[in-house]
Amino acid sequence: MNAHVIRDFWSAFDRFEFEAALPLLHDDFIAELPQSGERFRGRDNFIAFNKGYPGKWRCTILQLVAEGDKVVTETQVSDGNETFIAVSFFTLKDGQILHLREFWPDAMEAPAWRAHWSERR
Numbered sequence: 047m048n049a050h051v052i053r054d055f056w057s058a059f060d061r062f063e064f065e066a067a068l069p070l071l072h073d074d075f076i077a078e079l080p081q082s083g084e085r086f087r088g089r090d091n092f093i094a095f096n097k098g099y100p101g102k103w104r105c106t107i108l109q110l111v112a113e114g115d116k117v118v119t120e121t122q123v124s125d126g127n128e129t130f131i132a133v134s135f136f137t138l139k140d141g142q143i144l145h146l147r148e149f150w151p152d153a154m155e156a157p158a159w160r161a162h163w164s165e166r167r
Contacts, residue, residue: 048138049112055136055143056121060105064093072142079148092146101125115139 051070058066071089078085086092102125109120117136122129130150137145156164 047141048115048117048136049110051138051141051143052110052112052117052119052136053107056105056107056119059096059103062102064097068093070143072139072144075143075145077146077148079150081149 055067055070058064058070068089071092073089075089075092076085076087077092086095103123104125106122106124107119108122108131111118115138117138119132119134119136121132121134123132124130130153133149133151135147136143156166
């Protein structure tokens with residue numbers, strides 16, 4: 047069940063139908079972005095932030111792991127020019143998303159010193 051909620055969440059964002067995600071978010075919803083030090087308290091603030099984000103970003107779940115009330119996703123987010131990976135940790139309560147802690151790691155060039163142990167993709 048909880049995995050289905052998260053798939054519906056990412057699907058709504060992928061379709062740019064942010065309001066469709068509102069019923070998936072708990073009344074006490076909080077989203078945290080530790081890298082920027084931001085906290086979005088309340089589902090309305092979170093949805094408004096995403097609606098106001100510049101560009102049209104498509105979302106593709108690459109991996110989803112669910113256990114109990116916890117779901118983790120690795121999601122590719124792209125506007126066709128830039129592509130990012132979001133790592134999202136969801137906590138659900140009563141079938142809704144109560145808490146989201148999300149990381150958007152920057153792509154990096156692999157250090158040359160370890161090249162003889164790794165393969166390039």
